[in-house]
Amino acid sequence: RIVYVNGEYVSEEEAKISVFDRGFLMADAVYEVTSVLDGKLIDFDGHAARLARSLAELDMASPVSHEELLAIHREMVARNGIEDGLIYLQVTRGNPGDRDFVFPDPEKVRPGIVLFTQSKPGLADNPAAQVGMKVISIPDIRWGRRDIKTVQLLYPSMGKMMAKKAGCDDAWFVEEDGVVTEGTSNNAYIVKGSKIITRHLSEDILHGITRAAVLRIAKEAQMAVEERAFTVEEAKCADEAFVTSASAFVMPVVEIDGAMLGQGKPGPVAKRMREIYLEESR
Numbered sequence: 001r002i003v004y005v006n007g008e009y010v011s012e013e014e015a016k017i018s019v020f021d022r023g024f025l026m027a028d029a030v031y032e033v034t035s036v037l038d039g040k041l042i043d044f045d046g047h048a049a050r051l052a053r054s055l056a057e058l059d060m061a062s063p064v065s066h067e068e069l070l071a072i073h074r075e076m077v078a079r080n081g082i083e084d085g086l087i088y089l090q091v092t093r094g095n096p097g098d099r100d101f102v103f104p105d106p107e108k109v110r111p112g113i114v115l116f117t118q119s120k121p122g123l124a125d126n127p128a129a130q131v132g133m134k135v136i137s138i139p140d141i142r143w144g145r146r147d148i149k150t151v152q153l154l155y156p157s158m159g160k161m162m163a164k165k166a167g168c169d170d171a172w173f174v175e176e177d178g179v180v181t182e183g184t185s186n187n188a189y190i191v192k193g194s195k196i197i198t199r200h201l202s203e204d205i206l207h208g209i210t211r212a213a214v215l216r217i218a219k220e221a222q223m224a225v226e227e228r229a230f231t232v233e234e235a236k237c238a239d240e241a242f243v244t245s246a247s248a249f250v251m252p253v254v255e256i257d258g259a260m261l262g263q264g265k266p267g268p269v270a271k272r273m274r275e276i277y278l279e280e281s282r
């Protein structure tokens with residue numbers, strides 16, 4: 001694989017990052033994942049805008065302009081021959097040459113930028129979408145600024161492991177009052193009748209780029225959308241559920257904490273949203 005590191009395209013074996021990089025030592029870094037279908041970037045502008053927002057929230061300067069970022073993404077797709085897959089991008093506060101809790105002087109230490117690709121042939125035809133996912137609920141013990149897409153992914157990773165151990169596919173984070181925030185790496189939705197319900201935007205969840213597209217599509221299709229909090233108990237009694245993310249698109253959920261939704265098969269609304277989203281993206 002060819003990866004991009006601070007202005008250069010190099011083989012992954014040659015790529016080097018300092019042990020003093022703050023992304024490595026402090027998780028002082030933000031990231032984006034953009035999908036590629038048929039060689040085409042999906043929702044690039046949305047991901048670039050969210051990256052700019054994450055950086056601004058953390059007082060980090062962007063190491064590249066919007067145009068440069070697009071050019072780098074395209075070059076990565078071309079150099080790695082990606083038809084279907086993902087592009088991972090990370091911007092770190094950089095390498096101050098030592099370990100220190102205080103942010104380095106931005107005049108002296110420039111943010112670092114890394115990109116790599118993951119080839120996923122047939123990404124849009126993931127057979128999991130025909131079966132649907134089983135999720136468990138786990139306490140949301142993450143920090144309070146989940147709207148910033150930082151690389152602090154240890155707890156989400158542990159959540160995924162808890163799900164696997166329970167024979168399930170993923171976990172939904174739940175606050176103390178039983179309210180669902182989001183999935184380990186996706187936004188969560190329930191469907192009641194033909195109404196789509198998903199948590200409102202705040203600092204409690206990531207402002208999903210796929211979420212924005214799916215809600216726009218739903219509104220264009222005259223479907224009812226309610227952006228509000230919902231509990232796990234409400235979700236267990238819903239007609240359907242699904243999640244959205246750049247890598248999963250729209251993925252049906254058929255079981256929550258052992259409770260089967262509908263007929264235990266992907267529901268019509270989730271299937272329809274997935275179909276329209278993929279059709280519009282390609």
Ligand code: PDD
Pocket residue numbers: 033182183184185186187205206207208209210211244245246247
């Ligand atoms: N995750 N919520 C969380 C906590 C996420 O990590 C993600 C994305 C989303 C969905 O956002 P979007 O639709 O913009 O991908 C919601 C990426 C895919 C990941 O970490 O791999």
